[in-house]
Amino acid sequence: MNSLGRHILVELYGCEEDILSNTKLIQQEMENAADIAGATRVGSNFHTFSPYGVSGVVVIAESHLTIHTWPELGYAALDLFTCGDSVNPWTAFEHLEKVFKAYKVQTQEIKRGSVKDAEENPAPVQLCAVRSA
Numbered sequence: 001m002n003s004l005g006r007h008i009l010v011e012l013y014g015c016e017e018d019i020l021s022n023t024k025l026i027q028q029e030m031e032n033a034a035d036i037a038g039a040t041r042v043g044s045n046f047h048t049f050s051p052y053g054v055s056g057v058v059v060i061a062e063s064h065l066t067i068h069t070w071p072e073l074g075y076a077a078l079d080l081f082t083c084g085d086s087v088n089p090w091t092a093f094e095h096l097e098k099v100f101k102a103y104k105v106q107t108q109e110i111k112r113g114s115v116k117d118a119e120e121n122p123a124p125v126q127l128c129a130v131r132s133a
Helices: 017-021 023-036 089-100 115-120
Strands: 003-013 041-048 054-060 063-070 075-083 104-114
Touching: 003 089, 017 023, 017 063, 017 089, 023 041, 023 054, 023 063, 023 089, 075 089, 075 104, 089 104
Parallel strands: none
Antiparallel strands: 003 075, 003 104, 041 054, 054 063, 063 075
C-alpha cells in the first residue's frame, strides 16, 4: 500500500424517504457496515434534524464512516475512510448500498496520505529543556 488510507465518497440518489429518516436504522446499519468490514468500532454519534435528515459518524480505530441524509430529496452522502490494509471500505459500501436501495449510486475512491511524502517530510521533533530542581 503506497497510501495511508482509502476514502470512498458515495452519492446515493432515489432512496426511500422512510429509510433516510430512520436514525435508529441508519445507526444500526452503519455500525453493522463497520463490523462486516472488520473494523474496530470506537464509538458512534447520530443526530436527527427537524424537520428531517440524519447525520452520523461511526468512529473506527481505522478512521471513520459518516453519513448525511436529505430524505425530502431521496439523497444521502457517505464518506467511508479507512487507514491501513486490514479494513476494506468497499466491504462497508457493499453492505450500505443494499440497505439504502438507491436508484442511482456514484462512488469515487481517493487515496489519502502518500507514504513516500510522509516519510520524506516527517514532522519536526520538538525538543524540551529539562530543568532540575
